[in-house]
């Protein structure tokens with residue numbers, strides 16, 4: 001099997017973004033934000049949504065962690081673990097670009 | 099119904115039944131609609147807008163071949179203006195210069211391209227269209243160049259199941275984000291051709307191993323979604339996520355249906371958009387309510403702990419094999435007809451010698467009396 005591409009690994013310097021086929025959309029019928037992807041609709045919780053919203057291709061993972069730790073008044077190390085695990089999982093599913 | 103009715107999330111719009119290919123497993127009905135019965139642009143746009151009001155978040159634009167609609171750009175733009183996610187399901191043959199770029203510009207979110215085979219000869223033979231493989235490769239390249247994300251869809255059956263590793267390579271080489279290995283579902287034309295399409299058990303087992311290994315190896319590189327074959331299963335799939343539960347489809351003439359094969363159930367009457375609004379059909383149509391939820395179920399489904407997992411499986415498969423649309427899907431091991439599925443697999447093995455030319459190729463206006471001989 002040829003594998004011309006490589007699995008991306010989250011680092012503090014990655015600047016994640018949403019690929020073209022993934023979109024955050026407010027749903028006025030269900031009064032919630034949905035993440036739309038091919039053949040899938042996700043209903044992220046507040047924290048996941050806050051992470052995904054910051055995936056703008058500019059903010060680094062380090063920056064996202066610092067922002068969220070400030071917003072939630074939480075321990076940066078705990079936030080870091082959560083954010084990195086979340087982004088790795090979404091990257092592995094090709095739903096976030098690193 | 100025991101629970102409040104939820105709004106639909108997804109909609110499959112079969113814009114046309116016209117198609118340059120003639121796949122013998124096509125999920126369209128045997129009686130294909132001609133172009134003059136298709137809804138016009140305004141009506142589709144009107145329907146899409148009602149779908150968005152109703153809560154639909156994703157629309158799959160399909161067919162037939164949806165790019166044969168000259169107004170496809172307009173339809174995509176209409177959906178996109180309402181924030182609806184658009185997925186174009188195309189065979190990728192004969193798309194005019196500049197149109198893929200126009201789809202992208204109109205706001206298309208994703209493109210799904212089918213390959214009948216991983217080898218050119220297989221693609222051309224299964225779709226009965228010479229040179230189609232080459233055209234599909236070109237479509238994939240153009241889609242990538244237009245910045246679109248790509249799913250490669252591989253409908254799998256006896257004549258290409260050994261090409262699964264090659265499908266994986268093909269999808270990787272085309273830069274696809276996603277590959278769908280979809281074992282053919284035996285409804286529509288696939289049911290008419292079942293004895294020629296059914297793979298054997300050993301090949302199905304090999305395929306499952308290959309896919310599982312590739313899924314692990316390609317994490318973060320390409321997503322592989324695997325639609326397992328019903329005839330080899332223990333439990334059924336939740337057809338369409340459950341009858342009239344979170345998705346529906348619309349035929350080219352505006353008939354609103356719970357699933358592809360729903361029209362094969364003779365006791366049901368389906369309504370057309372225009373005669374009634376989409377919301378009325380979704381909520382009140384007797385055909386939608388016939389198998390919605392769990393109230394309609396009999397044993398063994400009624401008291402089964404999986405009844406809200408698979409919703410009793412596929413009604414059309416129950417009808418086709420058990421002769422009763424309200425029966426438990428025979429794909430389920432608890433169905434008294436479950437062994438009939440295995441028997442059908444074995445029967446087709448015995449008739450394996452039939453040549454490919456024996457396919458009933460999908461064709462509009464084909465003189466087809468609707469009855470089929472599964473043994474051919």
Ligand code: SF4
Nearest residue numbers: 117119121124162189
């Ligand atoms: S399955 Fe084949 S024949 Fe049917 S619509 Fe798709 S490409 Fe056309």
Ligand code: SF4
Nearest residue numbers: 399402404405410430
């Ligand atoms: S008995 Fe019915 S509900 Fe239970 S697994 Fe089988 S099909 Fe599903």
